[in-house]
Amino acid sequence: MLINTVVLFLRDALPVFVLLSMLRVYAGTDWRYLLRGLGMGLCFSIVVVANQHTVSQWYQGAGYELLKCVTLIAAYLLAARMVIKKGKGFGLLATLIVAIFVVPRSADFSVFVVGFWFQKDALSPILFGTTLGLGICISVAILVDVLFSSLNKPGITRCAFALFIAGQVANVVLLLQQIDWLTDPGPLWNINDVIADESEYGHLLKVLLGYEAAPSSFYLLTLFSALLLPLIIRSVLLSRQRAPHSPSEYQI
Amino acid sequence: MYKSLLSFSLLMLMHSASALAMPEVIITIRDHLFYPSEVMVPAGKKVKLIFVNQDNTPEELDSFELNREKVIFGNAKANVFIGPLDEGEYHFFGEYHPSSAVGKVIVVSPEVFNDVN
Numbered sequence: 588m589l590i591n592t593v594v595l596f597l598r599d600a601l602p603v604f605v606l607l608s609m610l611r612v613y614a615g616t617d618w619r620y621l622l623r624g625l626g627m628g629l630c631f632s633i634v635v636v637a638n639q640h641t642v643s644q645w646y647q648g649a650g651y652e653l654l655k656c657v658t659l660i661a662a663y664l665l666a667a668r669m670v671i672k673k674g675k676g677f678g679l680l681a682t683l684i685v686a687i688f689v690v691p692r693s694a695d696f697s698v699f700v701v702g703f704w705f706q707k708d709a710l711s712p713i714l715f716g717t718t719l720g721l722g723i724c725i726s727v728a729i730l731v732d733v734l735f736s737s738l739n740k741p742g743i744t745r746c747a748f749a750l751f752i753a754g755q756v757a758n759v760v761l762l763l764q765q766i767d768w769l770t771d772p773g774p775l776w777n778i779n780d781v782i783a784d785e786s787e788y789g790h791l792l793k794v795l796l797g798y799e800a801a802p803s804s805f806y807l808l809t810l811f812s813a814l815l816l817p818l819i820i821r822s823v824l825l826s827r828q829r830a831p832h833s834p835s836e837y838q839i
Numbered sequence: 840m841y842k843s844l845l846s847f848s849l850l851m852l853m854h855s856a857s858a859l860a861m862p863e864v865i866i867t868i869r870d871h872l873f874y875p876s877e878v879m880v881p882a883g884k885k886v887k888l889i890f891v892n893q894d895n896t897p898e899e900l901d902s903f904e905l906n907r908e909k910v911i912f913g914n915a916k917a918n919v920f921i922g923p924l925d926e927g928e929y930h931f932f933g934e935y936h937p938s939s940a941v942g943k944v945i946v947v948s949p950e951v952f953n954d955v956n
Contacts, residue, residue, distance in 0.1 A: 591937060648918045702897040761908075764920070765919055767920040771885075773923065779903075
């Protein structure tokens, strides 16, 4: 139960901690906004957990996957706006991203905790496992923060942030295939022998880069489109801003 | 307008028809174990796995090989679609009881599948 709690906590909480770090380094978001988002997300997740059984029965048992897809896409769109246009007033945007992103993840972990809370001998391993998991998540978040802060290269941080959010939204493909809303064309390759999905590196790379040992064409297409689109749009907008003004603009 | 409506209806009908022909496998979760723990499905076909959780506690189905992850609440059922898959063995486990709740999907050629069934 202890190891299990640590694994589940890492799976659900690590992406949230990495997101907090990335938002702090990339957008320079104040901790108050991030904590506000975290609080809001946790409150929303209580509502989701209370109704999760009902939600999961919607659309012939596909309701919860669809809810997850909606939150992932919404968080991605808001984060993509941050990649495209950096500016003031992103504190509120960061709060929204965190709030939306936290909902399904904390709801998933809550199902486990709530389900086993009243079982004999389960409380202490759950609490101990959560504390251990929290320690690991905080360590990784600090590492990410220190790494990108010390690099001091906004371009690299932007690409890393874009890759992180793309890796998260690519999970929509897996969720839609699970509920038969999207065809599964099968894996393009399988490198489970090199880095297995279930290994520690596999878990970490999945969180940071959206790594899949056996990805399908749909998954890769979504990952790369989600990564490149905001970066390309940003480049186009910047090149337009930098382009010399047309003669007609000076004629007035 | 009518043409696109007709094409859409035909598409939906074809989708429904394929869904009707889709093999279904029922797996029961009882005392944190899967029954049956090994299921046979045909290669190259989409399959609907129906998990019926008879325990009071939730279980989370997880499979790295099938790329599936789904919470099944206590005394509830949930559907998971897999495939089309190549022949081989694909393991799955209960994330909340990984030491006891283990199972595998054995994918065989359609001929072998028809012979067995």
